[in-house]
Amino acid sequence: DGYRNTNIYQGGRAANQVSDDYRYQDGNYEGYAPNDGYYRGGDEPAHEEDAQSDVTEGHDEDDEVYEGEYQGIPHPDDIKEKQKNRAPAVDDDYRDRADLMAERMEDEEQLAHQYENIIEECGHGRFQWTLFFVLGLALMADGVEVFVVGFVLPSAEKDMCLSSSNKGMLGLIVYLGMMVGAVMLGGLADKLGRKQCLIISLTINAAFSFLSSFIQGYGFFLFCRLICGLGIGGSLPIVFAYFSEFLSREKRGEHLSWLCMFWMIGGIFASAMAWSIIPHYGWGFSMGTKYHFHSWRVFVLVCSLPCIASLVALKFMPESPRFLLEIGKHDEAWMILKQVHDTNMRAKGEPERVFTVSYIKTPKQVDEFIEIQSSTGTWYQRWLVRITTTFKQVWDNVLYCLTAQYRMNTLMLAVVWFTMALSYYGLIVWFPDMIRYFQEEAYESRVKIFDEEEVSHFTFNFTLENQIHRNGEYRKDKFIGMKFKEVRFEDSLFEECYFEDVTSSETFFENCTIISTVFYNTDLYEHKFINCRLINSTFLEEKEGCHMDFEEDNDFLIYLVSFLGSLSVLPGNIISALLMDKIGRIRMIGGSMLISAVCCFFLFFGNSESAMIGWQCLFCGASIAAWNALDVITVELYPTDKRATAFGILNGLCKFGAILGNSIFSSFVGITKVVPILLASSALVGGGLLALRLPETRDQVLM
Numbered sequence: 001d002g003y004r005n006t007n008i009y010q011g012g013r014a015a016n017q018v019s020d021d022y023r024y025q026d027g028n029y030e031g032y033a034p035n036d037g038y039y040r041g042g043d044e045p046a047h048e049e050d051a052q053s054d055v056t057e058g059h060d061e062d063d064e065v066y067e068g069e070y071q072g073i074p075h076p077d078d079i080k081e082k083q084k085n086r087a088p089a090v091d092d093d094y095r096d097r098a099d100l101m102a103e104r105m106e107d108e109e110q111l112a113h114q115y116e117n118i119i120e121e122c123g124h125g126r127f128q129w130t131l132f133f134v135l136g137l138a139l140m141a142d143g144v145e146v147f148v149v150g151f152v153l154p155s156a157e158k159d160m161c162l163s164s165s166n167k168g169m170l171g172l173i174v175y176l177g178m179m180v181g182a183v184m185l186g187g188l189a190d191k192l193g194r195k196q197c198l199i200i201s202l203t204i205n206a207a208f209s210f211l212s213s214f215i216q217g218y219g220f221f222l223f224c225r226l227i228c229g230l231g232i233g234g235s236l237p238i239v240f241a242y243f244s245e246f247l248s249r250e251k252r253g254e255h256l257s258w259l260c261m262f263w264m265i266g267g268i269f270a271s272a273m274a275w276s277i278i279p280h281y282g283w284g285f286s287m288g289t290k291y292h293f294h295s296w297r298v299f300v301l302v303c304s305l306p307c308i309a310s311l312v313a314l315k316f317m318p319e320s321p322r323f324l325l326e327i328g329k330h331d332e333a334w335m336i337l338k339q340v341h342d343t344n345m346r347a348k349g350e351p352e353r354v355f356t357v358s359y360i361k362t363p364k365q366v367d368e369f370i371e372i373q374s375s376t377g378t379w380y381q382r383w384l385v386r387i388t389t390t391f392k393q394v395w396d397n398v399l400y401c402l403t404a405q406y407r408m409n410t411l412m413l414a415v416v417w418f419t420m421a422l423s424y425y426g427l428i429v430w431f432p433d434m435i436r437y438f439q440e441e442a443y444e445s446r447v448k449i450f451d452e453e454e455v456s457h458f459t460f461n462f463t464l465e466n467q468i469h470r471n472g473e474y475r476k477d478k479f480i481g482m483k484f485k486e487v488r489f490e491d492s493l494f495e496e497c498y499f500e501d502v503t504s505s506e507t508f509f510e511n512c513t514i515i516s517t518v519f520y521n522t523d524l525y526e527h528k529f530i531n532c533r534l535i536n537s538t539f540l541e542e543k544e545g546c547h548m549d550f551e552e553d554n555d556f557l558i559y560l561v562s563f564l565g566s567l568s569v570l571p572g573n574i575i576s577a578l579l580m581d582k583i584g585r586i587r588m589i590g591g592s593m594l595i596s597a598v599c600c601f602f603l604f605f606g607n608s609e610s611a612m613i614g615w616q617c618l619f620c621g622a623s624i625a626a627w628n629a630l631d632v633i634t635v636e637l638y639p640t641d642k643r644a645t646a647f648g649i650l651n652g653l654c655k656f657g658a659i660l661g662n663s664i665f666s667s668f669v670g671i672t673k674v675v676p677i678l679l680a681s682s683a684l685v686g687g688g689l690l691a692l693r694l695p696e697t698r699d700q701v702l703m
Contacts, residue, residue, distance in 0.1 A: 109703070111361045115322060116701040118337055118357050119248045124255075125344030128246055134254065134317055135239045136262035137310035138202060143266020144303045145205070145232045147562060149174055149225065150432070151274040155296035160218045172659055173222055175425075177229020179655035185234025186648020188395035190641055194242035194320045196645075202311040204231030209304040220507045230236045232307070233655065237647035243636045244643075245322035246340065249701055251579035256635065257628045261573045266306065266626075267566030273302050275559040322702070323541065331364050397645040401638070409637055410646065412651050412694055417630060419687030420593065421654040423680035424623055426661025427600070430676050432561055432617040433669040438609050443486070499524065503543070561613055568617035572624035584696050585633040592626035593688030600681035604673065626688075637695035 189197040212224035321333035456475040465485040472492040484507035502522040523543040606612040638646040
């Protein structure tokens, strides 16, 4: 008792430390004594005493251990020395961050291999296919959003009287929103969770898409489409990160490629709905003279349905268990994995199979978020701290993608994403513009020219289209309830004529003399009279807005081109899905981009509408495999806590390339084909060759 009392440390912590030193002596649990610091040698069996004695025998002088010496409570100096040498005994608050990160990396590597085994045990079945269709609807909504503005632009142009600059801005604003949304919401998905951020993304898109269909003014409509793009742009990185974390290694490449088919389905859906709805100008309603809900607004409303359907279905899906393990929520992740296992086993007719996993490794939590108490500061101060903390963590993730470990891969992927987007999105806009250009050339070649005609006391009550009237004289004529389409009057005389209820498109009066003529309820505005002399002429009750009710003859062709372009990627999707895990991601990207570059050179021979449509289908079908492989390798190259962030950065850069491609390629329509073709093909060749230097990921587990 005297020996015991003089060696027991004051306070429970010292006593525990003493017992711990004894318990872990020699790196094992032999010689374990009760944790109260008392020596109970008399209570132990005799053979254990002999064993202890045998263990101490034979030590050399350097060990400083002698036979029969009591080793239950070490000397205080020995305790201090061991505390210095044993790292796990040091509290995390006092450890170097590099040590903590090294320990976390080791934990993540163990978790990656264990999680792969767990997913293989869960199998691939009903649960993954259900999630496949739910996330497919979200990806379909992204595909629809890309096509919506292009389809509604001709009608919105008439409804809102848009200038050329306004039309260009409306076409680019969605890509700008997608660029911001991909970076912002992709980063948040690594901090707040895949499911939660995807719900936020789809909710933003659905709400503002619905709202934009009712907006009459151009400015607010532009703002709504910007926010729509922000919402749907954030969904793309989350969808692929979310789905990949429920797939095993041998299934990942194939099924992520099948998921990409929903983008194609979105394009087909948008084309079919535009073809079915927009030409029916009667599908709408009006409230007075100020509010008009035309058919193109019905189309915008219908295009929000895939997003709404995905949003509703997502409510019944669980969070990614891989993400939950990353943030230390072991029990929740285990329950979800058990749900996946049981769902698949029941679908296979084996409900008796038991989920054998009892414990899953969780990485060491380095930066834990401490919830602010409600008594701390005001409500907006607490929210400000939460928001700034979250965005600081997102920014740290962004910077992490540029650290030495990932810098080279990130830069190479960025170049490949950018070159692919520049050429693909640039040509996707260039193809329809070139088709329209060929149509306009053919239309202008059929123009009818009338020289020095004289018409008097005649009533025009029919449509005049694609005509040029030069040096004509019109006296006491009436133009009532008629339409001018692509009509020009040059150096002509109108005397005592009467215009009533006239609508016009691309109609101008140049160097004309108009005497004692009345214009009543027409859209012949001042800018349509170029260098004209108006003498004693009157304009009464001009039409407000743009009253363009002409059904464009090429509407059918525009929708057909988009439909065929979307459908043409089906063979490429099937081939990429079947071969993704066989030939690898790198060869798929490089081969697809180089084949697409070759297709670009054949565009020099596209001198007609049908030839241009054919080359467009060939290009889209060849390039889709590169897109699918890019999605897969981007998911696999980055760890779980950086996956959506990295995908969001690269996808945001992709949308920036799309903006540049649209602007550059459209500016050369009708001028030259050489620059767009050479720019697209050189970008594809450069990106494809660089992609071959990326690391292959088909055999690695998700970190």
